[in-house]
Each structure stands twice: as C-alpha cells, then as structure tokens.
Amino acid sequence: MRTPEAPSNVDYTRDLGDPGVFPYTRGLHPAGYRGKLWTMRQFAGFGTPEDTNARYRALLAAGGTGLSVAFDLPTLMGRDPDHALCAGEVGKCGVSVASLGDMEALFEGIDLGLVSTSMTINSPASILLAMYLVVAERQGVAWSRLNGTLQNDILKEFIAQKEYIYPPRPSLRLVTDTFAFCAEHAPRWNTISVSGYHIREAGATAAQELAFTLRDGIEYVQAGIDAGLDVDTFAPRISFFFNAHSDFLEEVAKYRAARRLWARVMRDRFGARDPKSWQLRFHAQTAGVSLTAQQPYNNVVRTTLQALAAVLGGAQSLHTNALDEALALPTEAAATLALRTQQVIAFESGVTGTTDPLGGSDAIERLTDALEAAALRYIERIDGLGGMVAAIEAGFPQREIADSAYRDQQAVDRGERLVVGVNVGATSGDASVPILYIDEAAEAHQRRRLAQVRSRRDPATVEGALQALGRAAEGRQNTMPATLAAVRAHATVGEMCDVFRQAWGEYEEAPII
C-alpha cells in the first residue's frame, strides 16, 4: 500500500492544475457541477419519425435535458427505405429519416431554439445537419441559436463501427466542410463528437480507447488546418464521446488523462491560443457491451456504477443504458429508469458538490499517468505510420482492437474476468423482462411516405440540385450550400449519398479477424 506521504510523481501545477486551469486534468470549470449539471441526454430513436417524436416528448417531460437521435441503419448507410438492401432494417435500430419531411415530423412540437440535440450520424452527417438547419429555419429559429452536436466522426467508423460509405479522404473532406460552414453560420453547434465509445465497444482497452480517440482528434484538427482553417476558429467546437465502462477507477482516470493530453496537444502540437481550443468536453455513455441478456436487472447496477465513474470524471453530458438493451431497443419504462439513475446520482448522491473528488488519490493519479503514457506511445506509433488514415489503411487500429476483443472473451471463458450472472452467480431460468418489439409497419409507412415525397416534389428542381451537389463534390468548394439546396428541394438521403458515391466511390475493407 502507498501512503499519502509517498504519492506518485505528480507536479500539481504542471500535471493537474485547479479545476478550470490548464491542463484541466481536474475539470474544465472551477465550480464543477455546482455551476452546471451535466446534460442528461438519452439516445433514442426507433420506427417512424412520429414514433420517436413521442418518445422524445416523454423523455423531456420526465426531466431529460437534451435529445439524442438514433438513426436506423438505412439512414446511417445513406440508403432510402425502398432500397433492396434495406429490407427488414427500416426503423429497427433507430428512426428512419429519408427526407426533410421526416426530419420535420421528428421534431414536431419541439422548439429547436430551446433544446440541445445530438445526432449520431457519420457518413451522411452533413446531409442530416443540413436537414436540421432547414427545420430550424422553418421553425423561425436562427442558426446562431442552435445548440447540439453532430457525431460526424468517420474515422472511428473505419476503425470500429464500420458504418462507412466513401473512402477515408473524401469522407474527411465532408467533415472539414462542416467545420468551415458551422464556424461561420452555426457557431454554437458542436461540429464533431470524436468518439471512443464505439472503439471501446468493439473490444479496445481503456488505453486503446483513449489513444485512438485522441489520435482521431489530432487527424481532424490537422485536416482542418490543411483545409486552410485557423485552428482557433474550429477547434473550440470539437467535442468528444467516451465509453463509461466497468473498471471504476480506471474510467475516472481515463477522463482525467484525456483532458490533460488534449490540452497539451492543442497548445503544444497545434499552437492553439484560445483556451476553448484546449478544453476537452465530452459526452459519456455507459458500456452497452457490458450488459448481459442473463439476469437483466443486474444491468441497472452496472449502469449506475459506470454512470458514477463518468460523473466523477467530469462528463459534460451522459447517456445511461437501459436494462433491456442486451435484448432489444429499450421500452419506455426501461428508458425512464435509465434516466432516473442519472437523476439519483445528480440529486441524491451528493457527489456533485465536489469537483474532481478523487483527484489527489494516489491510485487515481497513478492510473491517470499510466493511461496517458500508454496513449502517448500509441499516438507516436500512429504518427510514425503517417497518421490515422494511413494507420487505418494498414489495418493497425483494427488489428489491435480485434486482438483485445479476443483476449477479453478468452478471459471470460476461462473465468479470469468475472461477469455476474454469466460465469459467477449464473442461474437457469433468468427473469424475463418486457421488451420493445418493432414490427414491419414502420417500414411500410416509410416506403409509402417516400413515394409521396417523390410524387409531390418538383422533379426539375431536385435534378438541378443534385447536379449542383455533384459539381460541388467533384470540385473544391464547400459542399454544405449545395447540400442545403438539395434538402430544400426534398432530395432524399439516398439520392444525395448516391451523388457522393458517384463522385468518390465506395470503401470496402479487407476484413481482419
């Protein structure tokens, strides 16, 4: 055991700093959650836009403080609901949004000037952002008032979640187009959420999650600079998204290491001068991969501990998973309980009264140092490979993650890592929980609506807008204005993505087992 008199090799001013002071290890704000609580943002989406709109209203009525849109796989992959590849997938894993009318229905009765909205969308991100901007416009809300976040993190798709469409380099160009456009027109909008969540879910360790996420962040900043942008014009709107996993102390340390590492990278590697550019703000989501189908009520306990780690680590925004998510998308009752979990932590546990309450603990400081050092070693290796795009093309992060995932499975199978209800405390005949069942009605509904949209719009306007979008894609100008014009003409997500497919081709990975 180490004693308080023999702490790790930490220099307080250099390595920690008070909350609100560079390098922000202890947090971004001096008052922590005493000043402002985290945003309770529950990721939700299923079926038709109308189905999801009802869930959003229920979450807001229950005290949720932000929205987070889960799109279905056809939308994420840039395909319209009537495409052959989408059969059986429409509205299943999220809400189906094919054109402007769907986006309007999704936010019907919700004032976009008051709510903050996160949208989990990557390859077609610029298109869905354009739809959100046009819905705001039609509600009479100025773009300068919009608060929210576009995930827009294509690199982690190649690394982990695999919802890519185009090759990496044109995909990155779409990202920098949104950076430039929003810096000018929607300055409060977070243009990217650099995501470790999916990297961790795919099997990465905490150190790998930290390393690959921050190295992705470096790649985006460099891409913005290479596109001619001043770092301080876009870096303050870069946000992050981390997993909240089960190893409690390690997770708290991970968030602290992330803030310190990013602050140093932004100041020292990129020469950013605006402190906002140095500050790593993050959303956290509890670990979906840790949920078990066995004894599903245990998931409430897991999620509570994971959420507490995110809070003690200083998350700006949090999603807590529901107990039934190893079985299906959550029911309204399960989603409400997940939100209540956050409320108990926020309003009853008392932990919000102290900023970085575990800071100074020898275990936490040593873990923070160790994770930062491990991440820096990976970052150097990826720099040596020529950057993250080159590393992805070489299969480097994909292989590292696959190896970690396999080692983890072996550890569980051998009983070296214990999972309650699975390899310890297992019972036969687990309690069954009610689940949300999404039938085929949403698919039929969305196909009908798409047919209506196609029959009612002006074909010449759509055709002209899509051709202009194609010219923008093939040229060098920002694609956002042409995307907005196509959205206003009621072009569909599938049609716009097809224009980009035509211009840039489609990416195919060499699978790594």
Next chain:
Amino acid sequence: MRDVGQHRIRVVVAKPGLDGHDRGAKVIARSLRDAGMEVIYTGLRQTPEQIVTAALQEDADVVGLSILSGAHMHICPRVMELLRERGLSDVVVVVGGIIPDIDVPKLNAIGIHGIFPPGTPMPRIVEFIQQQVGARVD
C-alpha cells in the same frame, strides 16, 4: 458419408444486413478456428444470396450468422429458403446476436436451433457445432 474423425468442420461466418458491429462475428470466427475448425469469414453486409453462395462454394458444414440489428426475422428465413433451394438443407445454421426470446420458437420452427445471445461462453458454441455436425455426418 464423411468420417467425422478425419473431417475438419468448415464454417462460413457471415455478417448479413447493413449493420457493421462485427466484434461478435470476429471473436466467434477466431474461437472456432482455435477449436480446430476451418473458418471462412465473409466480411460485412452480405446478402442472403451471397452467404448461401459462399456456403456452397466453400462446402460448408455450418453457416454462422451474426445479427444485432433486429433484422433476423427477415434474414434467417431467407437464408434457410435459399439453402433448401440449393440442396444444402443439411448445413447447420447457427445465429448469434440480439435475438428476443419471442423469436426463438420462430427460428426453431424454420430449422435454426443454435441461437446464442450476448454472454454465451464460446466453448458452448464450439460444443454445439461439434455435436450437430457429428450427428449429421453419422
């Protein structure tokens, strides 16, 4: 009939549909390979037609489908139908992923008996495949 003692079990592991979450498919592929099976991983976004063609070309004993997207009741019946049409009714089909209890009897009814939810230990899947293929060859 092949001699099960000599025969190395051949498994096509496939990821149908639009979903890209491939952690499970890859871990299974590696586990089956380490258990001595010949594993062919198709990669992402395979249609039922592509999967059945792979099963035919690879002379597969087993097709393993990884589905987390909720599209299993669309994909699985189609794969079973195509296997029958191609004369591959003896291929053992197993499914892993997020499969609600309510769908398990429906999958059993179309001939899928190996259904493995999150948290299934790998040795259980290996054993199931060995038994099923062994029973079939006998």
